[in-house]
Amino acid sequence: MSSTVDVDIARIMIRRGLLPADRFIVCNGFKPAGSSYAANILQLRALRHKTLPVIEDLSELPPLVKSELHFGVGLRLKTYGRHPSIEAMDNANSRFGLDLDSLWKAADYIAAAPNLDLTLFHAMVGSQILSEEDFIERLTPGIEIYARMRQRAPTLRIFDFGGGMPAPMTLDFDFDYHLFVRLLLTKLSDVCGRYNVPVPDVMGEFGRYTTSEHGAHLFKIITAKENGSKLPWYIIDGSIMSSFPDSWALQEHFIVLPLNHLDKPFQQVQLGGITCDSDDVYPPKTSHSPLYLPVETDDLHIGFFSIGAYQEMLGGVGGSKHCVVPEAYELLIDRDENGRYQFQILPGQSKTDVLENLGYQLTP
Numbered sequence: 001m002s003s004t005v006d007v008d009i010a011r012i013m014i015r016r017g018l019l020p021a022d023r024f025i026v027c028n029g030f031k032p033a034g035s036s037y038a039a040n041i042l043q044l045r046a047l048r049h050k051t052l053p054v055i056e057d058l059s060e061l062p063p064l065v066k067s068e069l070h071f072g073v074g075l076r077l078k079t080y081g082r083h084p085s086i087e088a089m090d091n092a093n094s095r096f097g098l099d100l101d102s103l104w105k106a107a108d109y110i111a112a113a114p115n116l117d118l119t120l121f122h123a124m125v126g127s128q129i130l131s132e133e134d135f136i137e138r139l140t141p142g143i144e145i146y147a148r149m150r151q152r153a154p155t156l157r158i159f160d161f162g163g164g165m166p167a168p169m170t171l172d173f174d175f176d177y178h179l180f181v182r183l184l185l186t187k188l189s190d191v192c193g194r195y196n197v198p199v200p201d202v203m204g205e206f207g208r209y210t211t212s213e214h215g216a217h218l219f220k221i222i223t224a225k226e227n228g229s230k231l232p233w234y235i236i237d238g239s240i241m242s243s244f245p246d247s248w249a250l251q252e253h254f255i256v257l258p259l260n261h262l263d264k265p266f267q268q269v270q271l272g273g274i275t276c277d278s279d280d281v282y283p284p285k286t287s288h289s290p291l292y293l294p295v296e297t298d299d300l301h302i303g304f305f306s307i308g309a310y311q312e313m314l315g316g317v318g319g320s321k322h323c324v325v326p327e328a329y330e331l332l333i334d335r336d337e338n339g340r341y342q343f344q345i346l347p348g349q350s351k352t353d354v355l356e357n358l359g360y361q362l363t364p
């Protein structure tokens, strides 16, 4: 988890029997002394033995020591990105994790604290990393530091490689998960062998990988327009930039497929949102990937797939969107205990919701 509300969610999950006592609760994120997150973690620890705070900053340690509760703790290394050497990694410009000097200080502080055991080492090196070899190269400085730290801290036993595990966001996705795991275990084994320390248990934090395929967004093409632009415009009944901020902000791609007219000829097109914003287009402006859709646009529907991670955040759920476009209806698909699909429709925003969000009083 990453913030104080997550602690409350963990508590609800415990109450509902969804979080068995043998599961670790790994507490990432900033938790300075005096913050509600720090206090909430201490309360959760009273309920759950396996609550494991991961330290982002030295100032997060004193509240744990003062609590006199026994904690296994993790240390997060400042290593986001790609660094040719350990020295270069230490100069990285990242707000996450401890530089090497602070890391060793934190390890000493934990060793001296009677109620803390150094248990986990966290090295997160990026998100949506598309090459297995690149992923391993990014992790290598962290693995070296893990092994050195293990020589001094015999309680250390988990290497947490954090986020970064990619999800299929384009049709040519070919990341080989088995190969990645093989390369990671081999690297850990080689480096730990060199330092003469046991190999760790390996943990990952699968954000995008877990959630991206849980969401798709369906649109209708409301009009097709040929106005001498480089490609025909297909205008959708919603907004690309509001629905998928990462496509315009980070030039990210999603899997876009037609839902009907699949038997018709296809042509290369560009999509436009219904808003007034010139950036409300897809493929992203800097993209070289062509988008093909059916020539037939009468009642054409399309889907944006793999949108379950990190989208729809800017306006927030139930918030005000760009050009006051109301939030879409949601269709929840689940399976019952007999394996049958269950469907539930959650209403989107009405015009009234949008107007009231903006402060217009519609009732006198």
Ligand SMILES: Cc1ncc(COP(=O)(O)O)c(C=O)c1O
Binding pocket: 028, 029, 124, 126, 127, 128, 162, 163, 164, 165, 205, 206, 207, 208, 209, 309
């Ligand atoms: C500490 C930490 N772990 C895991 C993740 C998930 O990353 P990803 O979506 O790349 O799996 C994040 C995302 O920002 C994070 O900050």
